[in-house]
Amino acid sequence: MRMDLCLRRVALATTTATALAAASAVYAADPWADQVVSYSAGTNPEFGYENFNAAIGSPSRITGASHGFPAPVTPFAAAWPNDEVVSVGAGGHLTVRFDEPIRDLASNAFGVDVLIFGNAFFADLPDFSGVVTGLYEDGPFMVSVSKDGHVFVPLGQQFREGLFPTLSYLDLNGPYDPQPGSVPSDYTRPVNPAITMNDLMGRTFAEVVALYAGSGGGIPVDINSSGMSEISYLRIDVAADVEFAPEFDGFAAVPEPSSSAIAIAGALIFRRRRGG
Numbered sequence: 708m709r710m711d712l713c714l715r716r717v718a719l720a721t722t723t724a725t726a727l728a729a730a731s732a733v734y735a736a737d738p739w740a741d742q743v744v745s746y747s748a749g750t751n752p753e754f755g756y757e758n759f760n761a762a763i764g765s766p767s768r769i770t771g772a773s774h775g776f777p778a779p780v781t782p783f784a785a786a787w788p789n790d791e792v793v794s795v796g797a798g799g800h801l802t803v804r805f806d807e808p809i810r811d812l813a814s815n816a817f818g819v820d821v822l823i824f825g826n827a828f829f830a831d832l833p834d835f836s837g838v839v840t841g842l843y844e845d846g847p848f849m850v851s852v853s854k855d856g857h858v859f860v861p862l863g864q865q866f867r868e869g870l871f872p873t874l875s876y877l878d879l880n881g882p883y884d885p886q887p888g889s890v891p892s893d894y895t896r897p898v899n900p901a902i903t904m905n906d907l908m909g910r911t912f913a914e915v916v917a918l919y920a921g922s923g924g925g926i927p928v929d930i931n932s933s934g935m936s937e938i939s940y941l942r943i944d945v946a947a948d949v950e951f952a953p954e955f956d957g958f959a960a961v962p963e964p965s966s967s968a969i970a971i972a973g974a975l976i977f978r979r980r981r982g983g
């Protein structure tokens with residue numbers, strides 16, 4: 708990417724930061740990333756998918772509404788429009804800031820402190836039967852974290868967009884149900900990271916939902932290896948030789964047990980808005 712475009716993006720990010728700060732009274736207590744502080748699309752982002760604000764706020768539960776085809780997000784039907792996900796191409800990066808701290812607490816399930824939501828999804832070829840036969844959009848990326856937004860510590864492993872694809876509701880009638888359910892999944896609760904793609908192959912949609920155990924999916928991240936007990940910034944980097952750019956829908960801080968009431972309140976508000 709050309710440097711002048713980079714600078715324009717930084718300027719845009721700063722403008723956005725000001726706008727978001729004004730709205731912080733509304734969002735201060737939510738578990739989602741609150742601001743994009745830096746973005747570079749890299750060399751091969753998905754065409755038209757450079758709207759970095761798509762990474763702010765709750766990961767999508769309903770996808771496609773902006774195109775007139777609203778449908779629940781499932782592990783077989785991922786979030787897709789460019790108002791819901793942002794692409795990070797080769798050599799690019801995306802840095803988000805959280806109002807609320809992300810803590811490396813011993814009480815966090817499976818050691819997971821923050822969840823990253825992409826738009827990978829399970830294949831169910833040849834007949835779209837909702838039986839897992841593979842995984843699409845499993846793009847690789849690196850993660851580093853920071854307390855102050857200046858010093859970033861890389862987590863010493865490669866992440867992939869694949870596991871676990873997002874599940875919006877726990878009571879859908881199959882992977883392509885056009886109607887939202889009445890029981891939202893928990894986007895702040897990780898799937899057991901010990902579950903592998905091998906474990907998921909051949910599973911039906913209902914079996915996948917059962918394995919998620921109430922979680923809404925997301926890529927599990929443990930910040931422990933950073934040596935920091937608490938961070939506020941998370942940076943995605945995509946290596947210069949990556950062929951297929953990953954996309955990002957949202958980021959969720961795993962809440963402390965005492966703040967779970969906020970998630971429940973959020974779910975109730977969501978249901979009321981949808982008339983459910």
Ligand SMILES: [Ca+2]
Pocket residue numbers: 734735736737738739740741805806807
């Ligand atoms: Ca937040």
Ligand SMILES: [Ca+2]
Pocket residue numbers: 810811812815818819820929930931
């Ligand atoms: Ca942890």
Ligand SMILES: [Ca+2]
Pocket residue numbers: 825826827844846868952953954
């Ligand atoms: Ca993707």
Ligand SMILES: [Ca+2]
Pocket residue numbers: 761762763764765766767790791792955956957
């Ligand atoms: Ca989004």
